[in-house]
Amino acid sequence: MTDKTVKPTPSEKKDDKFDLRQIFEGSYNTLLPLLAIFTGLVIGAIVIAGTDATVIAAWKNFFQAPGAAFAATWTSIATAYGALFGGSLGNPRDIVAGFQTYFSTGDNAALLKAIYPITESLTTATPYIFAGLAVAVGFRCGLFNIGAEGQFFMGALGSVFVGYSLQGLPAFIHLPLALLGGIAAGALWGAIPGYLKAKFGAHEVVNTIMMNWIGFRLSDWLLNGPMKSPGFRPVTRNIAESAQLPHFFPDPLRVNWGFILALLVAWLIYWLLFKTTIGFEIRTVGANPDAAKYAGVNIVRNFVLAMVISGGLAGLSGASQVLGVDHWVGQGFSAGYGFDAIAIALLGKSHPFGVVLAALLFGVLRGGATRMQSLAGIPVDIISIIQGLVIVFVAAPDIIRWLYRIRPAEHKQALQSRG
Amino acid sequence: MPVLELRGITKTFPGVKANQDIDLTLEKGEIHALLGENGAGKTTLMNILYGLYKPDKGEILINDQKVDIEGPNDAIARGIGMVHQHFMLVPVMTVTENVMLGNETTKSGVLLDREKVTQRIREISDRYGLEVDPNAYIKDLPVGIQQRVEIIKVLYRQADILILDEPTAVLTPQEVDGLFKIIHSLIDSGKSLIFITHKLKEVLHIANRITVLRLGQVVGSAIPGEVDEQKLAEMMVGREVNLVVEKKVAQPKEAVLKVKDLHVNDERGNPAVNGLNLDVHAGEVVGVAGVQGNGQTELVYALTGLLPLKSGTIHLNGKDIHKATPRQIIEQGVAHVPEDRQKHGLVLSFPLLDNMVLCTYYKPPFAKGVNMQDRVIAENGSMLVKQFDVRTPSIFVAASTLSGGNQQKVIVAREFSRPIKLLIASQPTRGLDVGSIEYIHSRIIEKRDEGTAVLVVSSELDEIIALSDRIAVMYRGKIVDILPAGATKEHLGLLMAGVKPEDIPDSAKKKSAGPVEKVF
Ligand SMILES: Nc1ncnc2c1ncn2[C@@H]1O[C@H](COP(=O)(O)OP(=O)(O)OP(=O)(O)O)[C@@H](O)[C@H]1O
Ligand SMILES: [Mg+2]
Numbered sequence: 001m002t003d004k005t006v007k008p009t010p011s012e013k014k015d016d017k018f019d020l021r022q023i024f025e026g027s028y029n030t031l032l033p034l035l036a037i038f039t040g041l042v043i044g045a046i047v048i049a050g051t052d053a054t055v056i057a058a059w060k061n062f063f064q065a066p067g068a069a070f071a072a073t074w075t076s077i078a079t080a081y082g083a084l085f086g087g088s089l090g091n092p093r094d095i096v097a098g099f100q101t102y103f104s105t106g107d108n109a110a111l112l113k114a115i116y117p118i119t120e121s122l123t124t125a126t127p128y129i130f131a132g133l134a135v136a137v138g139f140r141c142g143l144f145n146i147g148a149e150g151q152f153f154m155g156a157l158g159s160v161f162v163g164y165s166l167q168g169l170p171a172f173i174h175l176p177l178a179l180l181g182g183i184a185a186g187a188l189w190g191a192i193p194g195y196l197k198a199k200f201g202a203h204e205v206v207n208t209i210m211m212n213w214i215g216f217r218l219s220d221w222l223l224n225g226p227m228k229s230p231g232f233r234p235v236t237r238n239i240a241e242s243a244q245l246p247h248f249f250p251d252p253l254r255v256n257w258g259f260i261l262a263l264l265v266a267w268l269i270y271w272l273l274f275k276t277t278i279g280f281e282i283r284t285v286g287a288n289p290d291a292a293k294y295a296g297v298n299i300v301r302n303f304v305l306a307m308v309i310s311g312g313l314a315g316l317s318g319a320s321q322v323l324g325v326d327h328w329v330g331q332g333f334s335a336g337y338g339f340d341a342i343a344i345a346l347l348g349k350s351h352p353f354g355v356v357l358a359a360l361l362f363g364v365l366r367g368g369a370t371r372m373q374s375l376a377g378i379p380v381d382i383i384s385i386i387q388g389l390v391i392v393f394v395a396a397p398d399i400i401r402w403l404y405r406i407r408p409a410e411h412k413q414a415l416q417s418r419g
Numbered sequence: 420m421p422v423l424e425l426r427g428i429t430k431t432f433p434g435v436k437a438n439q440d441i442d443l444t445l446e447k448g449e450i451h452a453l454l455g456e457n458g459a460g461k462t463t464l465m466n467i468l469y470g471l472y473k474p475d476k477g478e479i480l481i482n483d484q485k486v487d488i489e490g491p492n493d494a495i496a497r498g499i500g501m502v503h504q505h506f507m508l509v510p511v512m513t514v515t516e517n518v519m520l521g522n523e524t525t526k527s528g529v530l531l532d533r534e535k536v537t538q539r540i541r542e543i544s545d546r547y548g549l550e551v552d553p554n555a556y557i558k559d560l561p562v563g564i565q566q567r568v569e570i571i572k573v574l575y576r577q578a579d580i581l582i583l584d585e586p587t588a589v590l591t592p593q594e595v596d597g598l599f600k601i602i603h604s605l606i607d608s609g610k611s612l613i614f615i616t617h618k619l620k621e622v623l624h625i626a627n628r629i630t631v632l633r634l635g636q637v638v639g640s641a642i643p644g645e646v647d648e649q650k651l652a653e654m655m656v657g658r659e660v661n662l663v664v665e666k667k668v669a670q671p672k673e674a675v676l677k678v679k680d681l682h683v684n685d686e687r688g689n690p691a692v693n694g695l696n697l698d699v700h701a702g703e704v705v706g707v708a709g710v711q712g713n714g715q716t717e718l719v720y721a722l723t724g725l726l727p728l729k730s731g732t733i734h735l736n737g738k739d740i741h742k743a744t745p746r747q748i749i750e751q752g753v754a755h756v757p758e759d760r761q762k763h764g765l766v767l768s769f770p771l772l773d774n775m776v777l778c779t780y781y782k783p784p785f786a787k788g789v790n791m792q793d794r795v796i797a798e799n800g801s802m803l804v805k806q807f808d809v810r811t812p813s814i815f816v817a818a819s820t821l822s823g824g825n826q827q828k829v830i831v832a833r834e835f836s837r838p839i840k841l842l843i844a845s846q847p848t849r850g851l852d853v854g855s856i857e858y859i860h861s862r863i864i865e866k867r868d869e870g871t872a873v874l875v876v877s878s879e880l881d882e883i884i885a886l887s888d889r890i891a892v893m894y895r896g897k898i899v900d901i902l903p904a905g906a907t908k909e910h911l912g913l914l915m916a917g918v919k920p921e922d923i924p925d926s927a928k929k930k931s932a933g934p935v936e937k938v939f
Contacts, residue, residue: 276789279771287766294726294755294763295777296746407787 013149033195033228033347033354035400036393037361044386045077048378052076059142084383086370088364090117098342112249117367119255125363129262130317131341132348132355133269134186134310138204139271139350141306142286147193147208148314150215151186155315156322156406157219158185160329161227163239163322174242178335186315187216187308188417194307198300212338235330247322263356266314268353272309314338326411343391362387384402420483422447422611423468423499423580425747428477430463434812437463439635444475444882445611450602452622453615456633456655457824459811461615462504465582465630469501470494481580488578498728500578502569504585505761514551514616515540515546518575536575543574547604553795561712563594568603581605585823587621590710591878591932599625604833617824619648631655634662637739638767653742656854664857666864669888671700675841675872676722681731683714683721691717693896694731699841704863704873706887707898708880710915714896715876719845721875723755724748725763736840749778756830756847758876763832767819771811772800774818775833799836807832808858810883831859835866842866845876882910 049055056074058065060282091114098111131148138145145151159182166174193207222232229237245256273279284292285302292299317337322329344362348354369383400406423445430438432645434878437460453461454863466472470488476912479486481497488494494501495802508517515537521660538551551706557565566586573581573883587595593772602625616622622629623643624629631654639654652660676699683692699705709715720726724732724745733741735751743751749836757763767776776785776796809828818826827850833840844863863886867873877883883890890906891898892914900920909927914920 185689275793276793277786277791278789280780280791284766284769284777287768290762291766291777292766293745294723294757296724296744296749298744298746 005151019301020334020394027328031406032397032400033349033358033394035404036049036390036397039403040386041081041401043389044213045081047385048080049073050383052281064280080372080378080382083372083375083378084365084368086117087120087375088117088366088368090114095223106167112253113192116253117210119253121360121363121367123254123256123363124366125359126256126262126324127317127321127337127339128344128359128362129266129356130313130320131337132316132344132359133266133326133352134190135341135345136350136352136355137269137273137282137306137313139300139345139349140279140286141282142289142309143194143197143303143306144205145208145307145310145314146205146342147190148213148214148310148317148341149336150208150212151189151311151314152321153219153333154189154213155182155186155318156329156333157222158182158315158317159243159319160236160322163243163327164237166243167240167241168239169243171242175323176244178239178243178323179316182315182319182322183312186318187312189309190309190311190314191304194304194311194337197307198303202326203379204303213251215251219329219333220331223329227255227329233330236328237329239323240408243323244327249325254325256324258320261320261361266312266352269313273352278305296396314341317341325407343387343394346391346394420447421445421480422482424479424480424483425464426478428464428467428479428750429475430460430467430472431475432812432815436635438474439465441632441635441637442928443630443637445613446627447605448609449627450470450606450612450614450625452618452626452629453613453632454617454622454629454651454655456810457850457855458513458822459632459852460635460858461561462584462822463612463630463708464503468494471513490857495576495578495698498574498577498579499582500576500580501582502573502586504588506565506569509566511556513554514557514560514571515553517557518553518566518572528556537576538572544573547574547600547601562589562598563591564897566594566598567601574605575608578610580613581612582615584615585850586614587616587618592880593710595621610675611838611886617856618773619651622651623648631658634780637869638810643915644712648797652853655852660853661857662853664860664864664885667868668702669867671703671888672870673701674698675701675736676874677732677734678722678938679732679734680731681721682729683726684729685717686726690729691896692721695893695897697891697898699872699874701840701870701872702867704867704875704886706883706890707874707876707893708883708890708911709878709893711878713893715845715892715893717896719758719876722748722843723753730909751778752838754837754839754842756834756842758843758845760827760830760847760849765818765826770816770817771804771809771821772796772814774829775800775803775814775836777833779837785833803829803832803836803842803845824852824855827851828855828859831862834864839866839871842871842873843876844873847875848877848879848882856882880911883911884908 007042055072055076058069062069095111095116098114102108102111131152132150134148135145159178162178162181167176168176189211192212193204195203196202196207223234223236227236229235245258245261247254247256273283281292281297281302282305284295284297285299289299340362344355344358347358347361348356365383365387369380372378373380421444425441425443426437428441431736433839441464443464453464455461463472467474468488470490470493479488488497504923509520512913515533515615516912518540519531519536537553540551543549544551549571551564551567551571557568559567568918571858586598590598605612615625622795626643628640629651631638631651633655641651641654649662652662659740676697678695678697681692681695682690685691693714695714695718697705699876707715707718717726721728723741724747729740731741732739735753738751739750741753763768766777773796776799779785785792785799797814803809804811804814807828809821821829831847842863847863848859851859862872863875868925875883884906888904890902890911892903892911894915899916907928910923912928913923
């Protein structure tokens with residue numbers, strides 16, 4: 001055979017007319033999630049305006065005052081999203097002013113007040129990053145870990161127990177121990193369904209859901225019994241100060257070392273998945289179990305391993321929330337982190353860096369939601385609607401392709417038509 | 420008036436000109452064969468016609484009408500049907516349900532009207548002699564019949580132009596004969612057909628016209644009768660091709676593989692290998708001949724640790740491996756070119772360089788401890804791509820973007836590139852073009868001459884005859900006879916059909932006049 005591969009040819013003059021597809025096909029993978037978010041926000045805006053009594057009233061008078069109808073719609077959406085993003089990112093002008101005062105007078109009160117919203121978003125994003133990574137690792141191995149919620153809970157309990165029961169240890173021992181307590185408890189909760197799958201072929205979806213319920217009931221019992229603090233409410237005691245993840249700023253700013261830890265762990269998981277033989281095996285099992293078996297990869301062991309890592313990360317998520325923010329655990333402690341994590345992993349395409357970005361987005365949306373409610377009177381649930389839409393669009397990209405007339409990635413199709 | 424005309428079709432993928440200014444016409448009632456090396460652009464061209472890809476340039480005319488094919492549904496609506504090489508059937512559904520998928524016929528808008536569809540399938544099946552039971556489950560059907568289901572799907576949607584992409588690659592010779600009968604009855608009823616294959620004999624046998632592609636361009640066309648295999652091979656590859664494998668007499672040494680009284684069940688638990696005995700020696704090629712489905716697949720799976728043994732023993736270099744894992748067997752020096760390249764052989768979503776180390780990724784120099792050595796892995800990938808002439812724009816693209824034949828070359832390259840004592844090759848050249856077959860055959864013989872024991876399983880008798888020093892005929896899970904290299908096709912054919920060795924007439928054992936060594 002004479003010629004080798006066909007050399008890339010400089011693309012000739014495109015005789016086609018302007019075509020959206022051509023721009024987007026290349027960056028296809030990052031484009032879809034972005035469009036999904038955008039579309040989610042647009043539909044969210046429609047819902048906001050459509051449920052606003054003032055807007056509805058203005059549209060009833062559309063023929064008398066068409067301008068007013070549009071103005072009312074605009075005002076409604078702008079107030080809502082203004083509050084949402086102001087509440088989660090802060091006001092840039094205030095931040096600049098805060099810096100100026102700080103540098104000129106050394107008084108940081110204004111600055112801290114200005115950056116409060118954004119630090120709150122980062123605080124919210126922290127457990128999301130860990131939990132999103134947990135689900136992503138499962139996905140990479142072909143496992144659907146719906147149990148991140150239960151593992152999160154167990155991780156919180158594990159770390160809080162180490163946090164309050166040990167006293168008088170130096171922080172550099174106590175804090176890692178408390179984190180490990182969370183990781184171990186979550187990993188155990190993930191290992192059980194992993195083992196059941198490996199040993200008996202029991203489906204991990206069923207088993208992780210089961211483990212969630214066991215975890216919830218177990219924690220109910222623990223919080224009302226062995227772990228209950230003296231007093232009336234079903235809560236634990238506060239953890240010792242030596243087990244707390246240090247905050248960066250004075251109260252009420254709660255952003256803490258957990259966030260940095262989350263970024264480090266995301267990098268670690270990236271390294272594990274893409275730079276080590278361990279990750280190669282996990283990904284091979286996830287991408288093609290038959291080929292993995294052919295190549296001599298121990299599928300069963302990788303199922304267990306992936307579930308242990310996944311559970312450990314979800315446990316760490318719970319630990320970061322307890323050790324960094326709450327300092328104690330009460331009944332109904334988790335706010336659905338484990339379930340949102342599924343969405344985050346999907347949105348981040350199961351890539352650690354994608355997960356970080358998706359978790360930051362969720363942090364921003366969640367962080368701003370409360371302010372949106374108090375300022376614009378929009379129920380927090382609108383955020384859930386937006387999140388739900390984003391997830392639907394990410395999970396069913398055909399909707400987005402259809403909306404924006406993007407052709408399916410050709411390499412995706414090629415999978416079905418190789419010859 | 421042609422039913423179909425392609426004018427100046429051009430399609431570029433990142434780094435590859437897959438189709439360049441291709442013109443093609445299809446007359447009514449014609450069987451038009453498309454030939455070309457692996458990666459020449461045949462499948463791409465057909466995918467464009469079927470609306471899966473949008474051409475960068477060029478136009479498509481159907482019955483002299485310029486058309487813009489938006490997608491497969493549009494293609495179907497315009498009477499174009501395609502049978503892909505890798506079938507797209509749902510195994511746990513019946514034939515009827517598979518045919519209905521995506522084109523559901525309903526009663527009063529909601530309820531599926533199975534009876535009506537079953538009825539139509541029966542009609543189609545009778546009319547073209549397809550002989551398919553509409554109520555059978557796909558998973559219970561042999562490959563040849565599954566292919567007919569794909570053809571029924573196409574006919575059910577009333578296609579006039581049929582595209583068959585390498586339809587014979589997975590068929591037994593008997594099934595190929597059946598397919599050709601069907602093709603003729605399709606043509607008789609006024610359909611037109613585009614037929615892709617690498618088997619030159621078939622092309623000369625069935626086509627009315629032949630178009631040859633090379634590197635994305637039409638390099639010529641021919642009419643059977645005016646050309647022979649040699650000439651076609653040259654047109655495809657652009658140089659002279661040696662159709663006969665040249666090799667010295669084998670120098671067999673000690674037995675590397677010893678199989679005794681092997682019993683294996685298939686994946687559904689039915690006995691597939693029943694008391695098989697076989698030895699393979701260092702420095703020889705043993706070919707396993709047999710009609711597909713006589714336990715060859717399970718034999719190979721058992722040897723490579725993919726299926727458990729029911730009883731019997733397997734010794735590799737004197738070591739008992741009947742309980743060994745695939746990893747242990749690989750580490751004993753066994754290489755395996757699997758029968759199903761997309762199922763076992765490749766991780767399609769992984770880039771080429773990772774697929775090239777699928778069995779060795781954890782070993783030095785590819786890994787130090789748990790750290791994968793990206794640079795070494797990339798160098799290894801580049802080297803193998805060059806050595807085995809894998810046509811790809813880079814080693815970083817996903818294996819799924821490669822043409823079928825080039826995917827096969829990736830597997831062969833990987834398996835040949837580490838030190839081995841036993842090579843087990845199942846259908847090693849399935850889907851490869853003549854040039855690549857020549858290359859791979861010579862590499863197999865090279866391995867043999869280096870002292871590797873080689874076991875080749877192939878449903879291509881010609882391939883078995885060309886490569887083997889000894890030919891083991893497998894029938895109903897047993898080796899019924901082992902013949903020396905010079906065995907005749909007739910002799911083998913009778914054994915494969917189940918005739919007892921002692922009942923073979925002497926006339927069948929003698930070499931007939933014509934050359935039988937030809938591989939194609
Ligand atoms: N989706 C894709 N993305 C990138 N490159 C592609 C894609 N599909 C095909 N190619 C490239 O285009 C070229 C032609 O591929 P094609 O599948 O058409 O070959 P083919 O003639 O069918 O070969 P074979 O006989 O091996 O099946 C190859 O170099 C292949 O790598
Ligand atoms: Mg092809």
